[in-house]
Amino acid sequence: MDDHAAGTELTDGAAAWLVALDAGTADRAAFERWRDADVRHAVAFAEVAATWRTLDGVRALRPLQQPAQPMPAPRRASRRMVLRGAIGTGIAVATGGGFAYSAYARDRAETGVGERRMIRIDDGLTVDLNTDSILYWRTGGDRPTLWLDRGEAAIDCRNGATPIDLRTPSGHLKLGGGSFNARLGASECALTVLDGSAAAGDRTAHGGERLSLTADTARIEPDDDAAIERMRGWRQGVLVLEGDRLDHALAEYNRYLRHKIAIGEPKLAGLRLGGRFSTSDVGEFLSAMHASFGIVARRDADGTILLVTA
Known part of the structure; x- marks a missing residue:
């Protein structure tokens, strides 16, 4: 096999992995074994992922309120062929949600329900990961990237x-120096700026502000x-309640509990609660x-x- 054919085969393989990762059908452990088995695999995947990242950057330039114009789908070319062509010509082509390039990251951390984990990314960047969370990251280049x-x-x-690139299923943010809290919901990312600043497109939030990001809006x-x-509070292992309804408080508390708390009598849902409670000791609550x-x-x-009345 000549060098050109071998390079084409590597690119096809890398593109196939990227497409499968984006579709959620890939076995991540198998992908990581393939990537780590040969440095050429890692390089080919990096090229494919870089194309994907370029596309995401192009998307970020579009005003957030403006819907994307649909692109005509190719009639015959497979998604792997489209990615291969994009790498060769420098053209970025959409092939999915744009989040599968998290697989490009070499480092990953995960917490189970009720767990917290502190991660030191580099000398100036640390992340405290809350319950039931997954974070990927990559350093090097012009700036660290977190997913x-x-x-x-x-x-x-x-x-x-x-600045730090923070990428989420809801979109892309740039974080300046400061402290931030990012939380993913069903369809949005809520980023609170405790101090410093954060930007999504042309919108910038400062200390004490929350930036709510969806696929096409930033508020x-x-x-x-x-x-x-x-x-x-959660960074200290504490749930802070200030006049919260019981049903709302339990929705928050249950994030930390393997065995959930449920309301046994509807009349209890509206009870108002205040105080600080350990997220690791349900008996206290x-x-x-x-x-x-x-x-x-x-x-x-x-x-x-x-929970029921006595």
Whole structure:
């Protein structure tokens, strides 16, 4: 096989992995074995991923409020062929959601339900990963890049001269020096700027503001003190409640619990709660519920904790 044919085969293989990763059909462990087996595999995948990243950068230049114009689909070329052609010509072509290039990152961290993990990316960048979260990252090049794939992360960037790229399923943000809290919802990323600044397209949020990012919009609004206290609290293993309804409080608390708490009587849903509770010791919370409201906890056969009046 000549060098050209070998290079084409490598690119096809890398593009196939990227397409499968984007579709959610790839075995990530198998992909990582393939990538790490030969440096040429890693280089080919990096080229494909770089094309994908270029596309994402082109998307970021489009005003967030303006819908993308649909591109005509090729009639015969496969997505692997389109990616191969894009690499050869420098043309970026859309082949999916644009998030599968997280596989380009060499480093990955994950927390289970109820776990937290502190990650030191480099001397000026640390990330505190909250419960049930996944983060990828890559250093080198002109700036570090983070991919928040699931959950919530507190990001401390103390090197203001080097902005951070934060990529999420909802879009792309640039973080200057400062402290930030990023949380993924069903269809948006909510980024609170504790200090410093963050930008999405032409929108910039500053300290005390929340930037809510969806696939095609960016909204900035002041964040309230109670919400900021909750963000600071989870980093200390504490759930902070300030007049929250019981049903809302449980939705938040259950993020940290393998055995969830459920309301056994509808009338209890509107009870208002205040205080600071350990996210790792549910007994403390249940004792407070009994002392304050006479509510008792019963366990179902599946482990669910049911709250009812005595």
